[in-house]
Amino acid sequence: MRLLTVISFLVFFSAEFTQAQTSAAAQPRRDSLTISLRQADSLFLKNNLLLLAERFRIDASQAQVLQASLYDNPNVTLELSAYNNEARRVLDVGRQGEKIISIQQLLYTAGKRNKRIALASEAARLTEFELLDLLRGLRFDLRSRFFSIYFQEQTLARFDQQMATLQTTVSAYEQQYQRNNISLRELLRLKALLFQLNNDRTEIVFQLADDQRALRTLLSVDQPIRPRVFNETLPRYHLPNQSEDTLQQMALRNRPDLKAAESLTRQAELNYNLQRALATPDLRVGGTYDQAGSYIQNYVGLSVSADVPVFNRNQGAIRAARSQISYQKQLHQQKAVQVSNDVATALQKVQEVERRVQSVEGQFTNQFDELNRGVITSFQKGNLSLIEFVDLIEAYNDSIRQLNRLKADRISAYEELNYLVGTDLFR
Incomplete structure (x- = not known):
């Protein structure tokens, strides 16, 4: 009692x-x-x-x-005379010298x-x-x-x-x-229950910590x-x-x-x-100005080039x-x-x-x-x-x-x- x-x-x-x-x-x-x-x-x-x-x-x-x-950028080339043997001038680019200017643009087909x-x-x-x-x-x-x-x-x-x-x-x-009112077996059974409940709680806390970290x-x-x-x-x-x-x-x-x-x-x-x-080969269209290196002075020409698909047709x-x-x-x-x-x-x-x-x-x-x-x-x-x-x-x-x-x-x-x-x- x-x-x-x-x-x-x-x-x-x-x-x-x-x-x-x-x-x-x-x-x-x-x-x-x-x-x-x-x-x-x-x-x-x-x-x-x-x-x-x-x-x-x-x-x-x-x-x-x-x-x-x-679009692709145009390609510009400038060629200058480095040395004129007759006039003995270096970089002779004046009226009596030589310079070549060419420009090309790639056109996709x-x-x-x-x-x-x-x-x-x-x-x-x-x-x-x-x-x-x-x-x-x-x-x-x-x-x-x-x-x-x-x-x-x-x-x-x-x-x-x-x-x-x-x-x-x-x-x-x-x-x-x-006070010797109950046995040790009864006390240990309750402690075992509390211990198990603590273990279960710890397992939940660990899972909760993982979910908290992810969230x-x-x-x-x-x-x-x-x-x-x-x-x-x-x-x-x-x-x-x-x-x-x-x-x-x-x-x-x-x-x-x-x-x-x-x-x-x-x-x-x-x-x-x-x-x-x-x-299908692409086209390269361009123009050339040649001051003194062509068959006439101040030559202006038009160029069109393309690869010939003989070996590589992709x-x-x-x-x-x-x-x-x-x-x-x-x-x-x-x-x-x-x-x-x-x-x-x-x-x-x-x-x-x-x-x-x-x-x-x-x-x-x-x-x-x-x-x-x-x-x-x-x-x-x-x-x-x-x-x-x-x-x-x-x-x-x-x-x-x-x-x-x-x-x-x-x-x-x-x-x-x-x-x-x-x-x-x-x-």
């Missing part, structure tokens, strides 16, 4: 301590950054260094388009300039698709980490409540052990992130109204990595056209470009098959995780919370043995941990579907 009285007092004290600890935990730390998902998205677009760096690649690719549109511009423009489009694909992947990582942190903090809050109760109970048992890197901040989730945020994730075939068609239209594969195929075709055009490059088209087309088809399969698999994951959550989230959670409260009361009244108390506490803690992990997996599955379809289905 004396032991039960002590436990009753300690359980009451533990409840008060737990309430105070929960209130303190609800207050955000001064050095933390409390943000909603929408604010995290905004901060990500503004601060992420990988996105900022990728924009410079787009500028560079646009500059390549400008470069491809430029077969539309080579326009073909180079088209190829550079397609390469610039590819860079834009790569930026969109990078944005898609980083945003998926951002949202998955955001909700993972949120649910892990929920688990830690429950664990802290349990640890406060167990720590107080262990202290009470230690006092009773010193802070994505947002380019050095403060711990405290996710703030509004009541309307989680319900927006629900089974999509679109059919599997519709989602696959959406992915084929929207996925930037698939558009990048299309762009590579288009580049291969444009390069083939360019290589065929390069087989055969190898044309053949390679043709093979590259077939290669890129095969990769594009393979990518399209992969996209369709990815969407189908992601939809199956969403359906399965939604089924699991719906089956346990409501009644199961309430029952376990009620059971947890009843366990403490029953143990206080002596209606539960120590072994039963420990087993029920372990079952409750493991269930809470698994349930919050399931909720995080649910959001991650929906965000993966967003990622694979290439658009935000749940706004």
Whole structure:
């Protein structure tokens, strides 16, 4: 009876301590950054260094388009008489001397300039698709980490409540052990339970630290992130109204990595056209002024020159470009098959995780919370043995941990579907 009285007092004290600890935990730390998902998205677009760096690649690719549109500079040659033997003059360039001035301009044939511009423009489009694909992947990582942190903090809050109760109970048992009211076996069993709970908590803290590090890197901040989730945020994730075939068609239209594969195929075709055009010789048109070295004084001539395509007709490059088209087309088809399969698999994951959550989230959670409260009361009244108390506490803690992990997996599955379809289905 004396032991039960002590436990009753300690359980009451533990409840008060737990309430105070929960209130303190609800207050955000001064050095933390409390943000909603929408604010995290905004901060990500503004601060992420990988996105900022990728924009410079787009500028560079646009500059390549400008470069491809430029004409070649004319070539000017000036030839002077170094020494006049008859007049014995050095650099005799006067009226009686000699100088030759010639100018040449390269003229592209077969539309080579326009073909180079088209190829550079397609390469610039590819860079834009790569930026969109990078944005898609980083945003998926951002949202998955955001909700993972949120649910892990929920688990830690429950664990802290349990640890406060167990720590107080262990202290009470230690006092009773010193008075020889309980056995060492009972005390060690409670300490083992507290030790296991601490180990589980440490594992969650380590995972939380990894997610925090990744999220802070994505947002380019050095403060711990405290996710703030509004009541309307989680319900927006629900089974999509679109059919599997519709989602696959959406992915084929929207996925930037698939558009990048299309762009590579288009580049291969444009390069083939360019290589065929390069087989046509270009023209060099120019003029020459010769003061005294021709058959008449002050000779002015017009020149036109071109390579004769006898040996090199760009055969190898044309053949390679043709093979590259077939290669890129095969990769594009393979990518399209992969996209369709990815969407189908992601939809199956969403359906399965939604089924699991719906089956346990409501009644199961309430029952376990009620059971947890009843366990403490029953143990206080002596209606539960120590072994039963420990087993029920372990079952409750493991269930809470698994349930919050399931909720995080649910959001991650929906965000993966967003990622694979290439658009935000749940706004």
